Amino acid sequence: MSTAAADAAAAAVSRDRVVALTEALVRCDTQNPPGRESSVVPALVGVLEGLGCAVEVVEPVVGRPSVLATYRPAGAGDAGTLLVNGHLDVVPVVADDWTHPPFAPTLVGTRLHGRGTADMKGGIAAALEGLAACRDAGVEPRATIAFHLVADEETGGAHGTEALVAAGRVHADACIIPEPTELGISVAERGSVQVRVRVEGEAGHGSEPGAARSAIADAARMITALHDGAVSAAAHPYVGTPTCNVALVEGGVARNVVAPWCTFVLDRRTAPGETLDDVLAGLRRVIDAACPGAVYALETLVVVEASEVAADHPFPRFVAGLTGAGDPGELIGLSLGTDGRFLRNQLAIPTVIYGPGSIRQAHTADEWVEVGELVAAARTFARAYASFTAGGVTPSSASSAR
Numbered sequence: 001m002s003t004a005a006a007d008a009a010a011a012a013v014s015r016d017r018v019v020a021l022t023e024a025l026v027r028c029d030t031q032n033p034p035g036r037e038s039s040v041v042p043a044l045v046g047v048l049e050g051l052g053c054a055v056e057v058v059e060p061v062v063g064r065p066s067v068l069a070t071y072r073p074a075g076a077g078d079a080g081t082l083l084v085n086g087h088l089d090v091v092p093v094v095a096d097d098w099t100h101p102p103f104a105p106t107l108v109g110t111r112l113h114g115r116g117t118a119d120m121k122g123g124i125a126a127a128l129e130g131l132a133a134c135r136d137a138g139v140e141p142r143a144t145i146a147f148h149l150v151a152d153e154e155t156g157g158a159h160g161t162e163a164l165v166a167a168g169r170v171h172a173d174a175c176i177i178p179e180p181t182e183l184g185i186s187v188a189e190r191g192s193v194q195v196r197v198r199v200e201g202e203a204g205h206g207s208e209p210g211a212a213r214s215a216i217a218d219a220a221r222m223i224t225a226l227h228d229g230a231v232s233a234a235a236h237p238y239v240g241t242p243t244c245n246v247a248l249v250e251g252g253v254a255r256n257v258v259a260p261w262c263t264f265v266l267d268r269r270t271a272p273g274e275t276l277d278d279v280l281a282g283l284r285r286v287i288d289a290a291c292p293g294a295v296y297a298l299e300t301l302v303v304v305e306a307s308e309v310a311a312d313h314p315f316p317r318f319v320a321g322l323t324g325a326g327d328p329g330e331l332i333g334l335s336l337g338t339d340g341r342f343l344r345n346q347l348a349i350p351t352v353i354y355g356p357g358s359i360r361q362a363h364t365a366d367e368w369v370e371v372g373e374l375v376a377a378a379r380t381f382a383r384a385y386a387s388f389t390a391g392g393v394t395p396s397s398a399s400s401a402r
């Protein structure tokens with residue numbers, strides 16, 4: 001996508017302004033838990049109103065606000081809505097582990113350090129800078145641009161994007177989520193099914209372990225097979241093969257008794273397209289092969305859905321066409337989940353994850369983002385706003401989307 005308007009908008013991106021906005025957002029401590037998103041709302045509302053957005057703060061749970069902003073271009077026709085979704089919360093810090101202050105952002109060379117610089121206040125700042133650049137260049141977006149800057153992503157999204165979806169507040173023709181992807185364009189992400197396996201054995205005298213069926217011995221066979229083994233034949237082109245991590249084990253009653261019970265909890269990472277039934281059937285297959293005749297039960301604890309947008313859908317190709325020099329712009333998959341799953345799976349909104357910073361930096365001490373990636377992402381957003389129309393990214397118009 002190279003039009004004069006998109007080029008002008010991209011050229012108007014201000015490095016200093018996107019860095020300053022990232023710093024301003026990082027200074028607000030929004031650690032979750034407990035979730036302190038309120039602290040960032042005043043600064044954000046001021047910036048959004050300054051960009052000409054209509055702003056609404058929704059608070060499905062007291063103290064857990066999300067900010068909804070809408071920019072309606074002058075003389076807009078029916079070009080649809082492009083949504084940017086980003087989360088305001090950050091994961092907690094262990095202050096002693098940081099050499100830079102987590103909430104007083106520090107620029108060292110080309111790296112801006114601070115909690116949320118990569119995940120994902122830098123991405124939010126880049127998305128907002130894109131709109132500021134359009135304004136400065138005198139480029140009016142063609143579609144409505146909506147920002148959903150939400151609470152609670154880091155602990156599952158129930159008070160943020162999931163609540164907005166449940167309340168019918170999300171309407172868009174396409175969405176970009178600027179989570180850290182090192183400027184790759186993610187079209188698929190894994191989900192997670194956490195299962196507790198309870199294994200039943202028989203109590204017996206510890207001096208004769210062969211005379212009773214030990215639940216711990218059975219569980220050990222199961223765990224080895226599940227943890228190391230192939231839990232699914234599925235291989236996804238962007239997220240690879242599903243995995244299984246056995247994370248917790250408990251069992252037995254006394255040091256001198258053959259164990260009558262054992263439980264373990266596993267985290268089975270799923271690929272798009274796998275159902276819960278598929279996952280549980282696959283676990284049973286592995287367990288039954290490893291430990292014939294064992295008595296056990298599976299209890300599903302948590303399900304986080306995998307999700308994807310078809311890689312040949314016109315919207316990922318549209319975004320790939322926007323990216324500039326120094327920006328990989330490649331289609332990738334993520335091994336972890338984002339709020340994109342709610343938009344893809346429940347609302348069928350074509351959604352890509354694209355943003356500055358690395359997932360290797362997210363959640364770490366001394367988290368940082370490359371300033372060059374902030375600028376590159378802001379340019380991509382400026383181009384997106386200058387050129388997006390819903391009609392340009394509908395599947396029937398695939399051949400004309402570029």
Ligand SMILES: [Zn+2]
Nearest residue numbers: 087119120179
């Ligand atoms: Zn994130």
